[in-house]
Amino acid sequence: MDYPCTFSVDQISFEGSASIGDEKLLLRAKGYTKEIDYAFIYDMRLINYHMFIVVDPVVANSDLEISKLGRNTEDFFENLWSAYDERSRQSLFVPAKAEYEAEGDYEYIEPELSKKSKAHIGLYKDCICIVPHDKNARRVPLCFAQKPMVDGYQLHLKLDTGEYYSIGRMGRDSLVYFERLGKYHADACAKWKQSHEELERNLETRLGDRKAQYEIIREVSDLIITGLFSPEDDAFWFAGIKAGKAVVELVIPENAATYLYEFTSSMDVDDFISCIRHAMEAVGTNREVIFGDLEGKTLYKMSVDRSVYVRILRKLNVGRIIHNQAWEKNIRNII
16 A cells, blocks of 8 residues: 655655555655665654654665655554564564464563563464564563563563563453463473473484584584474584584584584673574574575564574674585584
8 A cells, every 4th residue: 555645765855655565665756766675674653643764874864754644644653563563573483473462561681782662562382572663573482481470460571591571561461461471481391391302312313414423523522512493393403612612513404514603702601502592493494594694685684683692693603614525624623
């Protein structure tokens, strides 16, 4: 649907229309067209019937302003937020449709950021998805969470890494939401633990043709760990760690490279292990989000913006080793 409006880009005003797409906002006027991928929209605010949209400087040198929407103003804002919400959930690798959906207030405290505002709050069997109308959406994994605490109509959730999340002011939806969350949390934690125990019991079989690589990495490392992307997936990963360095191998159908990390100056071994476990669970087998060049991959850019441990792990990455005849020699020289 096209919304007739006035819009301003780089302080130049146009009479035209705005159209809300699945991945982009399209602004059109006579002789002028501008597409704005949701990956480059950082915030949107409706103030006195004017829409203000904060964008990445690669899009424009100042905020976008959309006005003269008339009776369609609130409808435009809600539909744009809904489209932005769906794209954000895609970037967090959760379905658009949650088990239970509500709108309320949220607050979170993370290593890099503290936020509180209003959001769409989706409850899934393995996570809570908080989607405000800015780039700070979060997927909160239940498998890493302590038991949820309820204080009246406010829910508090703390992760094993210390991050704190709170949601509330959801009206009559609160009690049903909290009740379901308690069950989903218990089930997610039990399934996560059971699946890792099964992985350890059957590790040799599940390594398959990666067993030789595992043995070499174990030989040269002080510590070797294994982990799942998801309890629903046979794919997994293992990492060898020594003296502030780590090599990470993915046991997936594709023949991925071995990825290298250095973390001596930024964290200790336990913090690195927590970081990689959270990051791998966050992206699943979508490994390009953690290891790849994101040029032109706007959905993955959104993933990184919204996943704190994915950002941290990307910063620690220092290269990769291709699986060829020199692989073993390169591993022994690096770690």
